[in-house]
Amino acid sequence: MTAAAPRSHSVTVILAMAPEFRGEAMLPNRRRAVAAAAVMSGMVSAERSESGRADRFRAALSTAGAVALLVILALVPAATPALSAETRLVPWTGDTPPAFTLDDLAGHRITLDDSPGRVVLVHFFATWCEPCRAELGALRDFAARHEAHALTVLAVDVGEVDARVRRFVATTDFDHPVLLDRDRAVAKAWGISALPTTVALDAGRTPRLVAEGDLDWSSDAVTEALAPLLGEQAPDARAIRGAGAP
16 A cells, blocks of 8 residues: 655544534534624725715724724634644553543454453544544554554544444544543543544553654655654553444
8 A cells, every 4th residue: 555645744533523522513603704794894994985075994904904803703612623733652651541432333342451461552633623534544554564563543433422433444544443531531530632632652551752733654754753652562462352333
């Protein structure tokens, strides 16, 4: 399989913007805000055509319209992901998060400690997160290239119903365990605030690296960042068995 070309930007979706958190569609709100600002701008233009005696008033009104637009856009959250600099794996600086046990898509209980001696990539995602879709495939390809290194990948869906996740995964070729964090308890305990987020744990289950945003798993930077961890695990450590799309 041909590796995807490196990307110049990364996309991160703030978890608080999930449909379940928002309670309403934010994009129409933003459109309404922009439309309101456009009406305000039109009013200014109409004023300008009436008379040359109110230049000062019209200038002030135009400035007020621009300020109002900035205020409206600042108050209405955007539904589309924000572009940021290229995402990189950086050192984990928080406390060690608690181990977890979650159901996979087949109903099996999967525990983080089921496979000692292996490096584990815990990948938090959601089906509504657009960058998460492509990254699951890239993550699968990365794991296949490093199969000899006893690497385990656990994809953790955050806050969605089982049927939705099952339908989504069935449309992909992702063949690693997909776990269900139905009540977001694990995401909260691990301090996950954006999707996708990947946490790399060493063979002793200590978090060493984290990336908030979609990673270019074909890049040398990702391979080099994980190389020290992949050289530490026991080569014969058994993998965690779980279900992706049954």
